[in-house]
Amino acid sequence: xxxxxxxxxxxxxxxxxxxxxxxxxxxxxxxxxxxxxxxxxxxxxxxxxxxxxxxxxxxxxxxxxxxxxxxxxxxxxxxxxxxxxxxxxxxxxxxxxxxxxxxxxxxxxxxxxxxxxxxxxxxxxxxxxxxxxxxxxxxxxxxxxxxxx
Amino acid sequence: xxxxxxxxxxxxxxxxxxxxxxxxxxxxxxxxxxxxxxxxxxxxxxxxxxxxxxxxxxxxxxxxxxxxxxxxxxxxxxxxxxxxxxxxxxxxxxxxxxxxxxxxxxxxxxxxxxxxxxxxxxxxxxxxxxxxxxxxxxxxxxxxxxxxxxxxxxxxxxxxxxxxxxxxxxxxxxxxxxxxxxxxxxxxxxxxxxxxxxxxxxxxxxxxxxxxxxxxxxxxxxxxxxxxxxxxxxxxxxxxxxxxxxxxxxxxxxxxxxxxxxxxxxxxxxxxxxxxxxxxxxxxxxxxxxxxxxxxxxxxxxxxxxxxxxxxxxxxxxxxxxxxxxxxxxxxxxxxxxxxxxxxxxxxxxxxxxxxxxxxxxxxxxxxxxxxxxxxxxxxxxxxxxxxxxxxxxxxxxxxxxxxxxxxxxxxxxxxxxxxxxxxxxxxxxxxxxxxxxxxxxxxxxxxxxxxxxxxxxxxxxxxxxxxxxxxxxxxxxxxxxxxxxxxxxxxxxxxxxxxxxxxxxxxxxxxxxxxxxxxxxxxxxxxxxxxxxxxxxxxxxxxxxxxxxxxxxxxxxxxxxxxxxxxxxxxxxxxxxxxxxxxxxxxxxxxxxxxxxxxxxxxxxxxxxxxxxxxxxxxxxxxxxxxxxxxxxxxxxxxxxxxxxxxxxxxxxxxx
Numbered sequence: 001x002x003x004x005x006x007x008x009x010x011x012x013x014x015x016x017x018x019x020x021x022x023x024x025x026x027x028x029x030x031x032x033x034x035x036x037x038x039x040x041x042x043x044x045x046x047x048x049x050x051x052x053x054x055x056x057x058x059x060x061x062x063x064x065x066x067x068x069x070x071x072x073x074x075x076x077x078x079x080x081x082x083x084x085x086x087x088x089x090x091x092x093x094x095x096x097x098x099x100x101x102x103x104x105x106x107x108x109x110x111x112x113x114x115x116x117x118x119x120x121x122x123x124x125x126x127x128x129x130x131x132x133x134x135x136x137x138x139x140x141x142x143x144x145x146x147x148x149x
Numbered sequence: 150x151x152x153x154x155x156x157x158x159x160x161x162x163x164x165x166x167x168x169x170x171x172x173x174x175x176x177x178x179x180x181x182x183x184x185x186x187x188x189x190x191x192x193x194x195x196x197x198x199x200x201x202x203x204x205x206x207x208x209x210x211x212x213x214x215x216x217x218x219x220x221x222x223x224x225x226x227x228x229x230x231x232x233x234x235x236x237x238x239x240x241x242x243x244x245x246x247x248x249x250x251x252x253x254x255x256x257x258x259x260x261x262x263x264x265x266x267x268x269x270x271x272x273x274x275x276x277x278x279x280x281x282x283x284x285x286x287x288x289x290x291x292x293x294x295x296x297x298x299x300x301x302x303x304x305x306x307x308x309x310x311x312x313x314x315x316x317x318x319x320x321x322x323x324x325x326x327x328x329x330x331x332x333x334x335x336x337x338x339x340x341x342x343x344x345x346x347x348x349x350x351x352x353x354x355x356x357x358x359x360x361x362x363x364x365x366x367x368x369x370x371x372x373x374x375x376x377x378x379x380x381x382x383x384x385x386x387x388x389x390x391x392x393x394x395x396x397x398x399x400x401x402x403x404x405x406x407x408x409x410x411x412x413x414x415x416x417x418x419x420x421x422x423x424x425x426x427x428x429x430x431x432x433x434x435x436x437x438x439x440x441x442x443x444x445x446x447x448x449x450x451x452x453x454x455x456x457x458x459x460x461x462x463x464x465x466x467x468x469x470x471x472x473x474x475x476x477x478x479x480x481x482x483x484x485x486x487x488x489x490x491x492x493x494x495x496x497x498x499x500x501x502x503x504x505x506x507x508x509x510x511x512x513x514x515x516x517x518x519x520x521x522x523x524x525x526x527x528x529x530x531x532x533x534x535x536x537x538x539x540x541x542x543x544x545x546x547x548x549x550x551x552x553x554x555x556x557x558x559x560x561x562x563x564x565x566x567x568x569x570x571x572x573x574x575x576x577x578x579x580x581x582x583x584x585x586x587x588x589x590x591x592x593x594x595x596x597x598x599x600x601x602x603x604x605x606x607x608x609x610x611x612x613x614x615x616x617x618x619x620x621x622x623x624x625x626x627x628x629x630x631x632x633x634x635x636x637x638x639x640x641x642x643x644x645x646x647x648x649x650x651x652x653x654x655x656x657x658x659x660x661x662x663x664x665x666x667x668x669x670x671x672x673x674x675x676x677x678x679x680x681x682x683x684x685x686x687x688x689x690x691x692x693x694x695x696x697x698x699x700x701x702x703x704x705x706x707x708x709x710x711x712x713x714x715x716x717x718x719x720x721x722x723x724x725x726x727x728x729x730x731x732x733x734x735x736x737x738x739x740x741x742x743x744x745x746x747x748x749x750x751x752x753x754x755x756x757x758x759x760x761x762x763x764x765x766x767x768x769x770x771x772x773x774x775x776x777x778x779x780x781x782x783x784x785x786x787x788x789x790x791x792x793x794x795x796x797x798x799x800x801x802x803x804x805x806x
Contacts, residue, residue: 021669021755042533048391050535053384093535095520100528104520108542111512115505123493134563142416145350 023060025067034070037079038063042093050093062091152217152296155205159246159290162198162253165191166283169256173276177269177344185272189260192275195282196257203237203250206295210237215302219243219295225308225724227695235319236309241443241459242295244322248439249285251323251330256282259334266355273341274334281333284466292459311696311722311729317377324370325397329435331363332400335407336432336474339425343477346484348421353414356428358782360408363431365778367401372771383730383745385663385759387767390539395518396438402511403431406504408778413497417562419490420497422482423504429478433471434511440467441518492564499557506550513542551604551654554647555611559618577614581607592662601658608651612644638784646777653770659740659763671753675706679760681742682706686714688746688754696720698731701746701754705735717746717756736765 025031038052043059051059051066062083069079083091095101103110134142169191176184209217210233213226223240224233232239238247256278263271289295338356342348374397379387388394407427413420440463491497517534524530555577559570585603592598617623619640620632668676675684686702698720705712715733722729735742741764747755 021667024667040537042535048389048533048535053386053389088531090531090533093533094537094541095532095534100524100530101520101532104516104534104538105542107513107516108509108546111509112505112546115508119501119505145354145416 023063023067025071027071030070031067033076034063034067037066037070037076040080040093041066041083042091044087044091151205151208151212152214152298155202155209156290156294156296158198158202158205159286159296162195162202162249163283163286163290165194165198166279166286169195169279170276170283173272173279177272177276180269182268185268188272188275189263192256192260192279195279196253199246199250199253199282199286203246206243206246207234207237209296210234210243213306215304215306216298216300217295218297218299221299221303221306223309224306225695226305227724228309228314229694231316231319232309232314238322239309239313239318242289242293244326245285245289245293246295247323248326248330249282249289251326252278252282252285252333255330255334259337270341270345270352273344274337277337277340278333281337281470284469288459288462288466292456292462308695308722308724311720311725311727312381315377315381317373317381321370321373321377324366324373326370328363328365328367328370328397328404329400329439331359331366332404332428332431332435334359335363335428336470339428340474340477342425342485343481346481348414348425348485350415350418353411353416353418353424356424357408357411357415360404360411360428360431361778361782364401364404364408365775365782367397367404368771368775368778371397371401372768372775375771376768379764380732380734381729383732384757385665385732385743385761387660387764390517390536392518393442395514396441398514399434399438399511399518400431402507402514403427403434406507406511407431409500409503413500417491417497420501421485425482425485426478427504429471429474433467433474434515436463436467436471440464491562494560494567495565496557496560496562498565499553499560502553503550503557506546506553510543510546510550513546514539517542548600548604551608551650554650555607555614558611558615558643558647573618574611574614577607577610580610581605588658595661598658598661601654601661605651605655605658608654609648612648612651615647616640616644639781642777642779642781642784644777645780646774649770649773649775649777651770652766652773653768656763656765656767656770659766660761663759663761663764665757665759667747667755667757669751669753669755674753676756676758678758679740680707681712681760682709683744683756683758685754685756688749691718693720695724696722699746699749701744701756703733703744703756705742713742715742715744717744719746738765739763741765 025034035052039050041051041062043049043051043054043056043062045056045058046054049059051062053059065083066079069082074082080092084096089096089098095104097105169188172184172191173188175181176188206219209220210224211230213224213233214220219240219242223243224236228236236243238244256275259271259274259278263274266274335356338352338359342352371394374394375387378389379385407424407430410420410424410427414424440460443459443463517539520534521532524532555574556567556570559573581603584606585599588595588599588602616633619636620629622629625632664679666676666678670676670685672685672687675682677683682705684704684706686704688699688701691698691700698718700716700718703715703717705715713735715735717733718731720729720731721727730745730747732743732745734744739762741759741761743759743761743764745757745759747757749755
């Protein structure tokens with residue numbers, strides 16, 4: 001069902017993007033750069049698709065803009081900044097680091113930190129002596145547990 | 150008549166589920182064996198009623214009963230039988246019924262195989278499952294009745310979306326639901342344990358098979374969905390970090406953590422509270438996924454729900470079950486005395502690290518999926534969180550996870566030392582390094598793929614090293630074969646699942662080196678990509694069961710010699726007024742040659758050609774992971790209701806895992 005809904009969203013536009021060879025830049029290296037940049041940019045009218053994946057009019061226009069900029073010798077940052085200035089944060093699939101997205105970008109660190117604190121806290125509260133290897137009694141219990149379902 | 154029977158059976162199932170919940174909870178609380186004895190037969194009753202209802206819906210779809218609105222909206226008389234049947238769950242109403250059917254199957258399994266469970270525990274588990282089933286049955290009857298009639302009958306149905314008429318997608322939802330709903334059982338066990346205030350090794354022994362089964366099915370379901378996206382959507386992508394995909398990845402991550410921590414409960418009676426928490430979390434994330442997808446909140450943050458009644462109802466169920474479960478946890482978790490101490494460096498410690506990292510990845514995916522909605526509603530900012538974010542943010546967590554995955558199995562329980570474990574892995578590290586250097590040498594400085602190859606070889610060889618050590622391949626090679634056969638299947642399973650992830654990563658790394666080319670070709674012209682020459686021979690009309698197609702013939706040559714002839718198609722479905730493109734894929738197992746037919750113009754056609762190195766390994770790895778889970782499940786020590794196996798096990802003590 002989940003896939004199904006995704007599929008419904010995707011077929012809202014024709015099945016694939018970049019169908020016109022004339023769109024491509026003649027220089028293969030530049031075209032490659034344009035594609036990598038295109039995957040960082042959202043097709044603003046689509047459901048969560050990059051401009052490289054969408055066949056919407058707008059995506060086509062944005063692809064053209066990216067290729068024009070790349071062909072004009074702009075750097076990757078300059079191209080992204082240009083589109084960011086025109087379309088706002090929404091166009092960037094990698095959200096910029098701002099006060100509003102700090103929480104988002106900090107998630108890996110926060111999650112790990114919270115988990116580590118929890119583990120340390122629990123260990124300290126228990127304050128158990130450093131355990132030795134399994135005692136014969138524990139070995140026997142383990143073996144017994146392995147037998148009985 | 151048949152739809153009315155189905156509808157009646159749904160009502161009956163609701164009543165039986167409520168009775169099951171009431172008798173189970175009250176009976177177990179008062180310790181009345183007679184009340185508790187009623188619960189398993191009631192569970193069987195729920196299974197029969199929901200099963201009958203589901204069969205009625207399938208019958209309506211197969212007979213193309215155009216007085217049933219779900220059939221009219223989703224089926225057509227000319228559709229092949231497989232898709233008439235799969236169309237039953239290819240829509241909201243039918244898929245909810247499938248969800249409940251699988252839940253009823255789980256109830257039946259707990260009732261049937263659970264005879265050796267303590268009767269109070271069994272009654273409580275079934276009671277919780279009964280409550281969940283009742284909630285979702287009420288949801289179906291109240292807001293999503295699959296048997297609603299239309300009058301006058303339509304001439305014929307509207308047909309199923311052509312892109313969904315695919316064998317892969319026919320089995321994708323049932324597999325996913327087996328995963329989601331399997332976690333309902335571990336949830337029920339967790340709630341029962343909280344009510345009883347007791348978690349012991351026997352509980353862990355019961356929970357682990359369910360977690361394993363649910364996780365394995367979820368792995369298969371996600372893998373199948375990803376494979377389908379790869380061959381059907383036609384741009385060679387396989388994972389888009391779409392909210393809908395993330396919704397299935399979240400319970401997978403939590404379930405993966407759960408099945409590892411359940412091992413610690415079973416073997417060492419430690420991490421009990423944490424395991425109960427994970428069991429609650431895995432199902433909470435399954436339900437959250439259901440809510441996010443069904444309610445429509447993810448499609449557009451402005452319209453709360455495509456059908457507000459559905460969204461609100463599921464949100465209510467979510468609050469009830471998840472809120473109830475976690476409230477119970479907050480209240481009762483202290484009752485479970487911590488036992489089973491262990492040193493930080495030990496098998497237990499490694500599994501704690503696994504849990505920590507998996508849960509952190511899950512947190513990143515969850516926050517990333519929900520953040521755009523949060524930013525819009527709370528901060529008033531419109532932002533996008535797409536694949537570049539997820540790739541960047543999960544990588545630093547995935548690297549230590551993969552690193553520790555190969556080392557963990559070498560750690561003894563309770564107390565270990567890191568150095569001896571690492572010493573056993575030096576040749577694995579060497580092989581992984583060689584693979585990464587080879588990639589750098591052949592493909593230039595590409596950090597992502599090189600890292601991927603390192604991780605893949607590290608995991609695959611690490612799993613092999615683990616296996617070799619267990620069977621004493623190097624220490625006592627002569628006895629190794631016999632020891633391999635005597636090894637518990639769980640050991641085979643874990644090595645296979647760990648290696649399977651390595652195989653998947655191998656595929657991902659290969660796909661990092663994929664190249665593609667777009668060209669306008671006239672018949673007889675050819676284009677070159679990655680050492681292959683693709684020659685267009687012509688385009689003809691073709692007819693399918695319910696579509697008309699344009700079919701290209703593309704000859705693939707290497708060094709002037711024919712390799713394969715490919716036939717990419719563009720299909721027009723007159724009924725749905727839709728065109729889909731069928732990519733033609735030839736796999737050599739080392740790479741996929743992938744050709745998509747585009748539009749025709751200027752006497753030629755547009756062809757998009759992809760060369761995808763190692764692509765099939767992504768799904769092969771997912772299959773291996775699921776197979777590993779299955780092997781572990783078939784271990785006689787995990788198999789739950791096997792009094793006969795118990796007798797043999799006593800005579801023939803299992804090798805220590």
